[in-house]
Amino acid sequence: MAVKMAESTSIKSYKLRKFSHREQGYTDIDWHSFISTQPKSDFTLVSAYYGKRKISIFETKKFSGHVACGQAAAYFQKLLLDKESSSWQPVGTISIETIPTIEIVKAPYKSTLVAPVIDIIPEHRELIEALLGDQGENVSEKVIELIGDSVLKDSWPLVRVEVRPVKDSEVKDWQYILLVLIFDSDFDTANKYLHNFYKKLDILTEQLDIEEQDILQRLFFFDVQTTVPIT
Amino acid sequence: MSKPLYPSLNPATYLDLAKELSSKSEMAAIRTAADRAYYAAFLTSRDLLSDKGYLIPEYGLSDHQDVIETLKKKEVLGSFGNEEFRLRDARNKITYDTRDLKWGDKGVCSIDWMLDTAKKIIDRVNALPPKS
Numbered sequence: 001m002a003v004k005m006a007e008s009t010s011i012k013s014y015k016l017r018k019f020s021h022r023e024q025g026y027t028d029i030d031w032h033s034f035i036s037t038q039p040k041s042d043f044t045l046v047s048a049y050y051g052k053r054k055i056s057i058f059e060t061k062k063f064s065g066h067v068a069c070g071q072a073a074a075y076f077q078k079l080l081l082d083k084e085s086s087s088w089q090p091v092g093t094i095s096i097e098t099i100p101t102i103e104i105v106k107a108p109y110k111s112t113l114v115a116p117v118i119d120i121i122p123e124h125r126e127l128i129e130a131l132l133g134d135q136g137e138n139v140s141e142k143v144i145e146l147i148g149d150s151v152l153k154d155s156w157p158l159v160r161v162e163v164r165p166v167k168d169s170e171v172k173d174w175q176y177i178l179l180v181l182i183f184d185s186d187f188d189t190a191n192k193y194l195h196n197f198y199k200k201l202d203i204l205t206e207q208l209d210i211e212e213q214d215i216l217q218r219l220f221f222f223d224v225q226t227t228v229p230i231t
Numbered sequence: 232m233s234k235p236l237y238p239s240l241n242p243a244t245y246l247d248l249a250k251e252l253s254s255k256s257e258m259a260a261i262r263t264a265a266d267r268a269y270y271a272a273f274l275t276s277r278d279l280l281s282d283k284g285y286l287i288p289e290y291g292l293s294d295h296q297d298v299i300e301t302l303k304k305k306e307v308l309g310s311f312g313n314e315e316f317r318l319r320d321a322r323n324k325i326t327y328d329t330r331d332l333k334w335g336d337k338g339v340c341s342i343d344w345m346l347d348t349a350k351k352i353i354d355r356v357n358a359l360p361p362k363s
Binding site: 168169170171172174180187191195197198199201202205206213217218221222223225226227 | 292293295296300303304305309310311313316317320323334335337338340341344
């Protein structure tokens, strides 16, 4: 399913849905099936991102600019029903009224997420996970949510995000995660987006505990790349 | 006491040198300007952060990491400290990669952006109060 940016430009508000699944034993979630089993045609999956234990989904109702609570759960419900005869089995309840938690057994994830608007491409996923640890994964998910927030609210022309583990070439034992935001814009515009993002990151920092602040400060770095050359 | 072979210097003066070099047409001058712009920001930040009690420098390679991480602390520059990281990334690219560098290549920024960013970092670190 291709989702055009135009479908999300009228968004006035959105709600982030979070899903949890059990970590142990998971190896693959078929995101293509996930997207193609969209149950209602007037809803658009704007983007999705999975962390080690959590899947974040951005979705919106087409044309209205509003997000329907529970639609994301429906995606999963449909997928689970479709896959019931194979290895997919729901082991919990799908709650729409409360924070939706879906537990799936025997459903591991794969490392590259197919996301229509926010295409997040982790390189060397296993190295990223080793570097971040559980707490770092939590911080990573919050940062990704913030990027999603910027795409939706600030109409970022974001092409994709590349997430790279980096071992510094000069400073011994210095390793970190580099998030490269690739914009369909010129450099100056992308630079402005990044500077606005710094303000959001500072607000996020205030909401983190001391350890998470330390992780964000030490492990996460940001840069931009652009698709439009300077003439 | 013998006269030092290399007397001490104010690293902020590297920025003036970088500006001067950037106005030349030779690529060696422009790429050296990129290098000096980063070192102006890095060394000035390090020395000021040390003077103000935010950092204990080692006067070695590890200072690159210490300065960047210190600048990113919320009581220092916060997320804007990431600009020091970007400046260093650009310096590494422009210094070490002698091939053609194009817009869109990772880490490639204009010399004007580097000079401007270095100045902004220095100005902000200058304005920091001593650590309480």
